Amino acid sequence: MIKGKPQTFALQPGEGSLRARQDLGSSGVEDMTMLDDLHEASLLWNLRLRYDKGLIYTFAGSILIAVNPYKMFPDAYGLEVAKQYAGRPLGALPPHLFAIGAAAHAALPSPQVVVISGESGSGKTESTKLVMQYLAAVVPGGGSASAVITEQILEAAPLLEAFGNARTARNDNSSRFGKYLEVYFKSGAIVGAKITQYLLEKSRIVTQAPGERNYHVFYEMLGGLSEAERSKYGLLEAEKYFYLNQGATDCASGRVDWASLQSAMQVLGVSEGEREGIVRVLAAVLHLGNVYFHRRQLRHGQEGVEVGSDAEIKWAAHLLHISDEGLHRAVTSRTTEARAERLHTPLGIDQALDARDAFAKALYAGLFNWLVSRINSIVQKGGTHDAHRISILDIFGFEDLAENSFEQMCINYAKENLQL
Numbered sequence: 148m149i150k151g152k153p154q155t156f157a158l159q160p161g162e163g164s165l166r167a168r169q170d171l172g173s174s175g176v177e178d179m180t181m182l183d184d185l186h187e188a189s190l191l192w193n194l195r196l197r198y199d200k201g202l203i204y205t206f207a208g209s210i211l212i213a214v215n216p217y218k219m220f221p222d223a224y225g226l227e228v229a230k231q232y233a234g235r236p237l238g239a240l241p242p243h244l245f246a247i248g249a250a251a252h253a254a255l256p257s258p259q260v261v262v263i264s265g266e267s268g269s270g271k272t273e274s275t276k277l278v279m280q281y282l283a284a285v286v287p288g289g290g291s292a293s294a295v296i297t298e299q300i301l302e303a304a305p306l307l308e309a310f311g312n313a314r315t316a317r318n319d320n321s322s323r324f325g326k327y328l329e330v331y332f333k334s335g336a337i338v339g340a341k342i343t344q345y346l347l348e349k350s351r352i353v354t355q356a357p358g359e360r361n362y363h364v365f366y367e368m369l370g371g372l373s374e375a376e377r378s379k380y381g382l383l384e385a386e387k388y389f390y391l392n393q394g395a396t397d398c399a400s401g402r403v404d405w406a407s408l409q410s411a412m413q414v415l416g417v418s419e420g421e422r423e424g425i426v427r428v429l430a431a432v433l434h435l436g437n438v439y440f441h442r443r444q445l446r447h448g449q450e451g452v453e454v455g456s457d458a459e460i461k462w463a464a465h466l467l468h469i470s471d472e473g474l475h476r477a478v479t480s481r482t483t484e485a486r487a488e489r490l491h492t493p494l495g496i497d498q499a500l501d502a503r504d505a506f507a508k509a510l511y512a513g514l515f516n517w518l519v520s521r522i523n524s525i526v527q528k529g530g531t532h533d534a535h536r537i538s539i540l541d542i543f544g545f546e547d548l549a550e551n552s553f554e555q556m557c558i559n560y561a562k563e564n565l566q567l
């Protein structure tokens with residue numbers, strides 16, 4: 148956390164104990180640094196009082212605490228509200244995310260960082276979008292070029308959500324990557340942005356916990372492609388794919404549908420050829436997941452595998468424009484190079500499954516990285532080195548699941564370092 152910079156914290160309602168009760172009036176206090184008795188219980192009680200009145204935001208000095216209401220308050224984030232906060236110092240108006248946006252904007256040209264922190268489902272991604280929406284709404288227009296770039300930055304959010312968000316046990320639209328969004332300003336207008344992503348959860352591509360899903364884009368693609376397109380890529384319904392049917396069985400997409408994803412890509416200048424390439428990679432990942440193996444006894448008592456589904460290998464190779472023999476070899480043997488010699492050692496069944504999954508994960512992660520750089524190549528227009536900037540960090544919250552894995556260790560370790 149950077150001293151003197153606006154920060155946002157999001158909490159889930161009902162956390163901790165509510166033992167000590169101070170007389171806080173019926174709506175509590177707007178800024179908790181004003182409390183006489185400052186301890187965990189009085190802070191939580193104040194948040195509770197305010198939450199019960201529909202007041203989800205509370206200041207603690209320059210920190211904003213947001214309690215996720217899990218329901219939209221109409222008019223809370225309209226243009227009129229944004230205009231009210233523009234140019235007003237922190238604390239002049241009731242606590243609100245727009246107050247944080249206004250404070251960051253007013254503090255330019257010194258670089259500003261809004262750190263958004265909280266556990267999964269607490270509202271970080273929604274808060275990031277609202278801060279961005281505030282900036283887009285109130286920052287004086289710099290002409291049509293600035294309006295176009297602002298629209299492109301806003302459209303980048305649903306696009307990244309389709310590829311980097313998934314349903315988890317805690318959140319139907321959980322971000323499975325960390326995001327650092329830098330927004331650049333020149334002469335007061337938005338002139339560009341840059342997105343940096345961290346730690347995409349790769350294991351989700353090949354395995355999901357009960358009740359959870361793979362990344363939204365797979366379901367949106369299968370729900371959105373026409374029959375003719377599906378047969379062009381050799382695709383069936385979502386339930387038929389191993390990478391999609393291990394967790395939640397309801398595969399209907401409740402998120403941004405395929406059509407709006409296509410229009411977001413159009414706004415961001417992703418060409419038709421590139422969109423076709425994206426579908427090919429996604430379809431290839433699904434075909435790879437359906438490749439299975441049989442044990443095979445080789446000479447000298449060695450164990451190997453044979454592919455039980457040649458058609459899936461052929462589809463994946465065809466979609467990726469690579470040779471099917473090469474792909475077959477890559478998932479059934481390990482290649483070692485010694486001097487001028489190449490040795491192919493047969494893989495056992497577990498190793499073959501690992502090779503298949505590793506390839507699928509690398510493909511999807513490569514696609515995600517490409518997408519982020521493609522978005523940056525559009526929104527990072529013009530010279531940004533002399534621009535002023537407001538950055539927003541939307542990073543995972545601590546995770547403590549029934550069974551924590553490598554991902555939880557990385558997330559919690561990164562988070563711990565951020566708290567220091």
Ligand SMILES: Nc1ncnc2c1ncn2[C@@H]1O[C@H](COP(=O)(O)OP(=O)(O)OP(=O)(O)O)[C@@H](O)[C@H]1O
Pocket residue numbers: 215216217218219220265266267268269270271272273274318320321322323543544
């Ligand atoms: N300000 C808000 N008003 C109304 N509903 C909200 C608000 N913020 C969040 N929500 C609701 O809570 C859900 C979860 O929020 P969000 O995805 O932003 O959480 P998150 O902290 O980013 O979670 P994760 O770490 O899993 O990505 C949203 O889909 C939305 O339904």
